[in-house]
Amino acid sequence: xxxxxxxxxxxxxxxxxxxxxxxxxxxxxxxxxxxxxxxxxxxxxxxxxxxxxxxxxxxxxxxxxxxxxxxxxxxxxxxxxxxxxxxxxxxxxxxxxxxxxxxxxxxxxxxxxxxxxxxxxxxxxxxxxxxxxxxxxxxxxxxxxxxxxxxxxxxxxxxxxxxxxxxxxxxxxxxxxxxxxxxxxxxxxxxxxxxxxxxxxxxxxxxxxxxxxxxxxxxxxxxxxxxxxxxxxxxxxxxxxxxxxxxxxxxxxxxxxxxxxxxxxxxxxxxxxxxxxxxxxxxxxxxxxxxxxxxxxxxxxxxxxxxxxxxxxxxxxxxxxxxxxxxxxxxxxxxxxxxxxxxxxxxxxxxxxxxxxxxxxxxxxxxxxxxxxxxxxxxxxxxxxxxxxxxxxxxxxxxxxxxxxxxxxxxxxxxxxxxxxx
Numbered sequence: 001x002x003x004x005x006x007x008x009x010x011x012x013x014x015x016x017x018x019x020x021x022x023x024x025x026x027x028x029x030x031x032x033x034x035x036x037x038x039x040x041x042x043x044x045x046x047x048x049x050x051x052x053x054x055x056x057x058x059x060x061x062x063x064x065x066x067x068x069x070x071x072x073x074x075x076x077x078x079x080x081x082x083x084x085x086x087x088x089x090x091x092x093x094x095x096x097x098x099x100x101x102x103x104x105x106x107x108x109x110x111x112x113x114x115x116x117x118x119x120x121x122x123x124x125x126x127x128x129x130x131x132x133x134x135x136x137x138x139x140x141x142x143x144x145x146x147x148x149x150x151x152x153x154x155x156x157x158x159x160x161x162x163x164x165x166x167x168x169x170x171x172x173x174x175x176x177x178x179x180x181x182x183x184x185x186x187x188x189x190x191x192x193x194x195x196x197x198x199x200x201x202x203x204x205x206x207x208x209x210x211x212x213x214x215x216x217x218x219x220x221x222x223x224x225x226x227x228x229x230x231x232x233x234x235x236x237x238x239x240x241x242x243x244x245x246x247x248x249x250x251x252x253x254x255x256x257x258x259x260x261x262x263x264x265x266x267x268x269x270x271x272x273x274x275x276x277x278x279x280x281x282x283x284x285x286x287x288x289x290x291x292x293x294x295x296x297x298x299x300x301x302x303x304x305x306x307x308x309x310x311x312x313x314x315x316x317x318x319x320x321x322x323x324x325x326x327x328x329x330x331x332x333x334x335x336x337x338x339x340x341x342x343x344x345x346x347x348x349x350x351x352x353x354x355x356x357x358x359x360x361x362x363x364x365x366x367x368x369x370x371x372x373x374x375x376x377x378x379x380x381x382x383x384x385x386x387x388x389x390x391x392x393x394x395x396x397x398x399x400x401x402x403x404x405x406x407x408x409x410x411x412x413x414x415x416x417x418x419x420x421x422x
Contacts, residue, residue, distance in 0.1 A: 005099040006417055011046040013079045017088035018065050026265050028086040029053060032297055033264065036235075037088045037110060043235045044117050049080040062128055063093050063309070065093045072105045079116035086113055094316040107141065111138060118235050120271065124187055133181040134269035136174050189279070196283055205254045206361040207246070208281050210309065211290035211299040212262030216324040218242075220290055220345040221258045224355075229258070236261055239337050241280075248355050253389055254285075264304045271308070281314040286361055288354075293323040293342065320357055326350065365407045368417040371400040380413060 026032065031053060038048040052073055062067045064087070065073070070207050075270025077085055084106050091099070091109040099107040115138055120133045122136075209217045213236050218229040225244035243257040258272055263315050269276070282285065287309070291302050309315060322339060327344035334342055341357050343350030368391070373380050381399060384390050389404040400418070410417070 011084070012043055012049055012072060012080070012082045013084040013086050014049055014075055014080065014082045015041070015044050015051045015086050015088065016065060017051075017053050019223050020058050021054060022058050022238050023089070028088055033088050033298075036264070036420060037086065037113070040110070040113055040117065041086065044113060044120070046084070049082050049264050050076055052076065059069055059089075062095070062310045064089070064091060064099065070102055071101065077103060080186055085110070086110070089263075091177070095414065096142070097103050110265055111269070114236075114263070114267055116271065119126055121236055129181055129188070130270075130273040133178065133185065134267065135274040136178050136181070137226070137269040137272070138267065140171065140174050140178070143167055143174070162248065171381055191248040192280070196280075205252075205285040206280070207254050207256040207286045207288060207358060208284040209256065209258045209290060210281065211261065211294075212292065212303060212305055213263050213300070215261070215292040215295075216256045216345045220288070220322070220324065220343075221256065223345045223348060223351060226257065235263070240415075248359040249363060251366040252367060253404075254358070254362060262305045262308050264300070265357045271311070275312070278312050281309065281312055281317065284314070284317055286324050286358065287314065287317050287319040288358075289319055290322045292325055294330075295323040316360055320354075321363075322354060324380070366404050367410075368402065368404045369410065371401045371403065371416045372414060372418045373401060375399065377416070380416070384409070384413075 015034055017034050017037075019029050022087050034051050034053060038051070041048050050300045052069070054065050054069045056069075057067060061261065063070045074086060076082075082105060085098075085099070085103055085108075086107045087107070089109065089110055091107070096107055096109065104407055115131070115135050119135065122128045155307065209221060211217050217229075221242060221244065222226045222229055225246050227242055227244050229242055241259060243255055245253060246256045247253050259278060289302070289305060289309075295301060298302040309317075318338055321335070323329075323340065323342045324345050325344045326334070327349060329348050334340075336342070339357075341350060341354045343354055345351075371384070375398070378399065381390075381393070381401065384401060384403050384405070387406070387409045390401060391398075394400040405413070
């Protein structure tokens with residue numbers, strides 16, 4: 001596993017990145033992505049001392065960034081007193097090992113930094129399971145590098161064989177831990193499946209809040225439900241899903257959940273590990289895609305979220321685009337349309353419009369009615385508690401019930417309908 005408090009102990013860093021035409025957008029670095037990397041480092045408790053962006057036709061197979069640029073970074077780290085170099089690009093295990101040796105300081109990539117942040121932020125047992133699984137999968141191919149020091153003693157009695165044996169032992173241990181964590185997360189999925197079936201039986205619509213990290217998802221959930229989730233201005237401030245009940249109108253109540261924030265170059269180990277949580281997106285009745293309207297790169301951030309939604313199989317789920325932080329917005333007019341709402345979760349501006357938009361999509365014709373049930377039909381009251389929102393029950397000559405019912409439930413209980421209200 002990663003060392004605990006790694007960033008806290010090694011918190012003076014130089015950030016480096018390579019911009020090469022042959023790299024994919026997920027692998028490439030830019031001035032903007034280095035700024036985001038600096039924000040990630042700050043979230044982890046570190047300090048950015050300087051940045052280096054190398055433009056090169058293709059990555060160097062050995063040092064990734066090239067021998068000359070590696071020497072420049074080494075000198076910069078030495079002169080600034082840095083003891084950590086973080087690459088914005090993904091590094092292979094061998095490149096990470098070579099760079100650590102040549103630069104004389106610890107070298108990590110963006111994925112390792114994000115995993116470190118997730119390890120510190122996860123609070124629930126499920127969140128810790130998911131992060132631990134991602135960390136072990138990241139660590140497994142890097143075991144060879146961890147035992148590289150024994151290769152320098154090749155030929156020394158009692159070194160090479162035991163070294164290989166220890167590495168294989170570690171690999172088997174990690175494989176066992178990965179299998180155990182995957183089994184535990186399967187149990188989580190089974191529990192979620194049971195909860196989902198119960199919700200579907202009760203016909204409670206589910207709304208999932210998605211968005212780029214720090215777009216204001218937790219602030220929005222707090223504003224709508226009073227959830228009291230910590231909402232600070234930093235990346236990945238909250239990881240663990242929170243679900244609350246939200247009354248949209250007299251006839252529409254939903255369950256609304258936030259999800260872990262997305263980010264460009266999100267480690268695939270984390271996407272895989274968090275599928276137990278993120279698969280909820282595919283079963284949601286509506287997605288609220290929260291976009292930071294005040295961020296200069298909101299279009300690129302929105303595309304990152306759209307791409308991950310597609311990868312998770314939720315592309316067909318109905319969606320509202322919620323442009324947040326509009327009280328701070330300066331610039332061109334934001335997009336507008338039937339599926340777009342502009343709000344400020346901080347001030348509450350636009351929230352009534354958002355509730356109306358949710359209601360228009362999820363209020364499936366439910367209405368408040370009064371029913372009179374004979375006592376020998378008391379089992380129908382149990383059905384109402386399961387399938388409707390029961391507001392009042394009085395016991396007189398009959399069981400008089402006021403409830404908000406869907407058309408399907410009303411059709412089944414039409415014989416007992418007393419009167420309807422608006």
